[in-house]
Amino acid sequence: MDTMNEDFRIDILENLEEFLHNNDDEKIREFIENVHPADIAEVLVDLEDDDQNRLFTLLPWDMATDVLEDINSETFSRLVRALPIEQKIVVLDMMSSDDMVDKLGELSELRQQEIMAFLNDEDADDVKALLVYDEDTAGGIMTKDYISVFQDTTCYEAIEILREEAPEAETIYYVFVTDHIERLVGVISLRELIVSKPGQPIEEIMNPNVISVNVNDDQEEVARVVSKYDLLAIPVVDDENTLIGIITVDDVIDVIEEEATEDILKFVGSSELEDYDDEGLGTKIITSVRSRLPWLIITVFGGMLSATVISGFQDALSTNATLALFMPLLAGMGGNVGTQSSTLTVRNIATGNIETGDVMKTLIHEIFVGMLVGLACSLLVAAIVFFMQDGNYLMCLIVGVAMWANMVTAATIGTLVPLTFKRIGIDPAVASAPFITTTIDITGLSIYFTLATLMITTLGN
Amino acid sequence: MDTMNEDFRIDILENLEEFLHNNDDEKIREFIENVHPADIAEVLVDLEDDDQNRLFTLLPWDMATDVLEDINSETFSRLVRALPIEQKIVVLDMMSSDDMVDKLGELSELRQQEIMAFLNDEDADDVKALLVYDEDTAGGIMTKDYISVFQDTTCYEAIEILREEAPEAETIYYVFVTDHIERLVGVISLRELIVSKPGQPIEEIMNPNVISVNVNDDQEEVARVVSKYDLLAIPVVDDENTLIGIITVDDVIDVIEEEATEDILKFVGSSELEDYDDEGLGTKIITSVRSRLPWLIITVFGGMLSATVISGFQDALSTNATLALFMPLLAGMGGNVGTQSSTLTVRNIATGNIETGDVMKTLIHEIFVGMLVGLACSLLVAAIVFFMQDGNYLMCLIVGVAMWANMVTAATIGTLVPLTFKRIGIDPAVASAPFITTTIDITGLSIYFTLATLMITTLGN
Numbered sequence: 010m011d012t013m014n015e016d017f018r019i020d021i022l023e024n025l026e027e028f029l030h031n032n033d034d035e036k037i038r039e040f041i042e043n044v045h046p047a048d049i050a051e052v053l054v055d056l057e058d059d060d061q062n063r064l065f066t067l068l069p070w071d072m073a074t075d076v077l078e079d080i081n082s083e084t085f086s087r088l089v090r091a092l093p094i095e096q097k098i099v100v101l102d103m104m105s106s107d108d109m110v111d112k113l114g115e116l117s118e119l120r121q122q123e124i125m126a127f128l129n130d131e132d133a134d135d136v137k138a139l140l141v142y143d144e145d146t147a148g149g150i151m152t153k154d155y156i157s158v159f160q161d162t163t164c165y166e167a168i169e170i171l172r173e174e175a176p177e178a179e180t181i182y183y184v185f186v187t188d189h190i191e192r193l194v195g196v197i198s199l200r201e202l203i204v205s206k207p208g209q210p211i212e213e214i215m216n217p218n219v220i221s222v223n224v225n226d227d228q229e230e231v232a233r234v235v236s237k238y239d240l241l242a243i244p245v246v247d248d249e250n251t252l253i254g255i256i257t258v259d260d261v262i263d264v265i266e267e268e269a270t271e272d273i274l275k276f277v278g279s280s281e282l283e284d285y286d287d288e289g290l291g292t293k294i295i296t297s298v299r300s301r302l303p304w305l306i307i308t309v310f311g312g313m314l315s316a317t318v319i320s321g322f323q324d325a326l327s328t329n330a331t332l333a334l335f336m337p338l339l340a341g342m343g344g345n346v347g348t349q350s351s352t353l354t355v356r357n358i359a360t361g362n363i364e365t366g367d368v369m370k371t372l373i374h375e376i377f378v379g380m381l382v383g384l385a386c387s388l389l390v391a392a393i394v395f396f397m398q399d400g401n402y403l404m405c406l407i408v409g410v411a412m413w414a415n416m417v418t419a420a421t422i423g424t425l426v427p428l429t430f431k432r433i434g435i436d437p438a439v440a441s442a443p444f445i446t447t448t449i450d451i452t453g454l455s456i457y458f459t460l461a462t463l464m465i466t467t468l469g470n
Numbered sequence: 471m472d473t474m475n476e477d478f479r480i481d482i483l484e485n486l487e488e489f490l491h492n493n494d495d496e497k498i499r500e501f502i503e504n505v506h507p508a509d510i511a512e513v514l515v516d517l518e519d520d521d522q523n524r525l526f527t528l529l530p531w532d533m534a535t536d537v538l539e540d541i542n543s544e545t546f547s548r549l550v551r552a553l554p555i556e557q558k559i560v561v562l563d564m565m566s567s568d569d570m571v572d573k574l575g576e577l578s579e580l581r582q583q584e585i586m587a588f589l590n591d592e593d594a595d596d597v598k599a600l601l602v603y604d605e606d607t608a609g610g611i612m613t614k615d616y617i618s619v620f621q622d623t624t625c626y627e628a629i630e631i632l633r634e635e636a637p638e639a640e641t642i643y644y645v646f647v648t649d650h651i652e653r654l655v656g657v658i659s660l661r662e663l664i665v666s667k668p669g670q671p672i673e674e675i676m677n678p679n680v681i682s683v684n685v686n687d688d689q690e691e692v693a694r695v696v697s698k699y700d701l702l703a704i705p706v707v708d709d710e711n712t713l714i715g716i717i718t719v720d721d722v723i724d725v726i727e728e729e730a731t732e733d734i735l736k737f738v739g740s741s742e743l744e745d746y747d748d749e750g751l752g753t754k755i756i757t758s759v760r761s762r763l764p765w766l767i768i769t770v771f772g773g774m775l776s777a778t779v780i781s782g783f784q785d786a787l788s789t790n791a792t793l794a795l796f797m798p799l800l801a802g803m804g805g806n807v808g809t810q811s812s813t814l815t816v817r818n819i820a821t822g823n824i825e826t827g828d829v830m831k832t833l834i835h836e837i838f839v840g841m842l843v844g845l846a847c848s849l850l851v852a853a854i855v856f857f858m859q860d861g862n863y864l865m866c867l868i869v870g871v872a873m874w875a876n877m878v879t880a881a882t883i884g885t886l887v888p889l890t891f892k893r894i895g896i897d898p899a900v901a902s903a904p905f906i907t908t909t910i911d912i913t914g915l916s917i918y919f920t921l922a923t924l925m926i927t928t929l930g931n
Binding site for chain 1 (some may be wrong): 788803
């Protein structure tokens with residue numbers, strides 16, 4: 010089986026629909042045996058609700074568990090309800106605690122309790138402990154299903170523990186080592202374990218420099234650490250260094266993808282990725298409107314400020330209506346240069362490329378770039394204006410100089426605003442954009458009209 | 471050791487600088503024993519070149535290998551040259567083939583050969599084979615250091631092979647299974663291997679539905695598959711299904727981070743992330759100018775088109791100069807709505823949220839959202855204009871209606887352009903932005919002035 014492309018997906022879907030409508034349970038069981046649970050989860054949501062429930066009860070139990078881990082909370086809650094009690098208990102028991110918490114966290118308290126009632130005591134305790142943490146922190150994405158041993162365990166005993174706990178554990182490729190009051194003291198990989206002498210105590214061969222994260226660390230920090238040190242899993246500790254969970258690399262990948270999407274959406278002032286599939290059209294539209302409106306309202310006030318600035322130069326405009334022609338050009342260029350500078354600055358802050366002390370370096374870089382791209386564009390514009398306006402050298406001088414000044418200012422503002430926001434502790438990705446566009450529009454218009462008034466008075470007619 | 475923050479980094483750096491200047495090699499050796507290679511790599515680049523070389527020759531050989539894998543090509547080439555021959559051969563031999571190829575790929579042919587001369591025949595062959603592939607494909611990021619067994623191997627034999635090859639392999643957590651002409655027929659995890667009966671042939675317990683990628687697949691596709699199926703490594707095959715390499719999850723994380731950055735930068739028309747550290751200021755500025763100028767030039771022509779449109783309405787403008795006041799407001803709002811729609815559409819295309827057939831659904835959604843946010847903003851703007859213009863109901867009607875129409879059009883254009891580009895096979899992330907801004911500016915201005923002319927003629931004075 011290769012990767013799942015569109016044709017392959019439709020193929021699975023059509024087969025399943027046919028079997029379901031023929032009530033051919035045997036065929037379905039046979040067919041799904043060779044389909045990956047992640048693919049089942051993907052096509053499942055395209056079926057009618059009743060068909061989803063029927064298909065789900067036909068899945069082998071381990072596959073049902075994998076599918077539950079891969080779907081959204083609403084579907085999760087509905088499918089679990091559709092299961093017979095016996096099956097429900099087994100499938101929920103096999104689910105890993107972090108995935109369970111992800112689903113439950115998005116459900117109402119009533120729905121949560123409905124499901125928790127079917128968990129065994131140990132799992133229920135784990136889930137309750139995990140539900141406490143903010144979903145964007147290490148605690149919110151960690152799982153309780155890890156393997157740990159005491160430091161005086163021998164390698165042979167450790168491998169035995171591993172064999173026993175393997176079916177429940179999220180990863181068996183790292184064994185975490187603690188002292189007798191559960192404080193994290195080391196780590197050993199399965200790789201090291203299988204090449205070691207059976208009788209040797211773990212503490213002699215473990216790596217004591219174990220890299221861990223605090224339970225309250227932001228998930229973005231977790232991703233940074235896992236990515237930097239190329240880990241398959243990272244232990245999570247509390248303030249006393251007690252081992253309380255682990256985070257595996259597959260969850261870290263989800264975090265990185267989620268954060269990348271968030272970063273992109275922040276730039277356009279929309280707070281969440283809107284998925285067109287999940288809910289009814291009406292609900293989705295309201296969600297979209299809510300997430301996008303705030304920034305638009307800010308832009309309205311920015312635009313009104315621009316209008317006020319222009320009205321201050323209304324005399325210049327009425328005597329020289331040609332000035333209005335180049336307002337969109339100037340605004341567009343300023344906006345672009347500013348966005349380029351701010352995006353690169355924000356991204357360099359996010360990826361850690363800008364360290365303390367690099368602020369001046371960044372600013373100088375961006376200003377020089379602004380001066381050079383500004384020069385290239387201004388010369389081009391001046392030439393075009395010269396031809397468009399039949400050799401009106403004054404207009405071509407005004408537009409050219411204003412454009413250059415505007416672009417340099419825009420690059421400066423685009424760099425300074427995110428750097429300043431970062432310094433005073435505001436997320437530059439969220440706050441920069443509306444602030445920058447408005448400021449650049451206003452400074453750009455002021456520069457343009459001031460220059461125009463001055464030049465027309467001194468050089469004109 | 472917890473995660474490396476700024477203080478910790480400076481601490482390591484200052485210690486190392488002190489020891490290096492005191493020529494205290496013993497202290498250095500002792501100190502670096504407890505530092506992670508990834509941290510050494512990070513502080514190394516902040517040292518003077520001579521200090522870098524000295525420090526590097528003092529590293530234990532396995533640490534030197536890890537550091538080489540983590541640094542940029544230029545530093546790699548310089549550090550390798552600084553090593554004594556014997557050490558050079560060992561360290562290069564231990565490097566994994568994918569990292570070696572990443573470095574060599576960015577060096578001149580002369581430098582490549584300088585380093586290749588110290589590789590043993592097998593490694594040199596691997597590297598030569600890998601250098602052929604485009605760096606953005608599965609072939610470009612795969613490694614040759616994987617473990618595979620024939621399908622008739624027993625579990626006991628497989629574990630023995632694993633023990634033997636473990637030091638060289640990139641991952642030992644999956645063993646890939648081939649037939650006797652090296653075609654990929656299955657996979658078995660170390661987890662399954664250690665709980666199986668020693669005498670059992672692999673083919674009886676392996677998973678025959680092994681998920682693989684083709685050597686020519688795009689690295690983004692590789693990341694999508696690994697992320698979807700939560701894999702720790704994925705095998706790479708050629709068109710005959712022959713196993714030729716593997717890609718591990720840590721490299722996939724790098725791909726995801728790289729692609730996310732690229733996606734963000736594409737939105738602002740800058741083609742690469744500019745790192746302020748690597749080269750001299752002059753070179754960096756030229757690189758930045760080159761990558762940003764193309765989009766700015768396109769914007770110049772867009773702005774000129776706008777100027778042409780406005781000049782068509784110059785009569786309306788000279789009789790009613792107030793119209794100019796609200797041009798930045800209208801352009802700003804249209805631009806924002808258009809960018810929101812296009813960003814969400816582009817991101818939904820990239821993350822696979824928009825499947826075939828969802829095009830109509832997406833469009834309807836965005837148009838409705840545009841109508842609603844447009845309504846809210848238009849009413850607000852109309853009210854403000856009413857007060858600003860001392861109850862000029864005509865102006866407030868013109869601006870309000872034009873704004874609403876403009877925002878709905880902007881949402882439509884912002885959605886249609888990326889969808890269309892995708893349909894005809896152009897990367898929507900790159901091409902959409904300049905095209906959309908210009909189109910929205912021009913349609914917005916046309917709507918505004920046409921409406922104004924009509925309304926003033928029919929309703930005015």
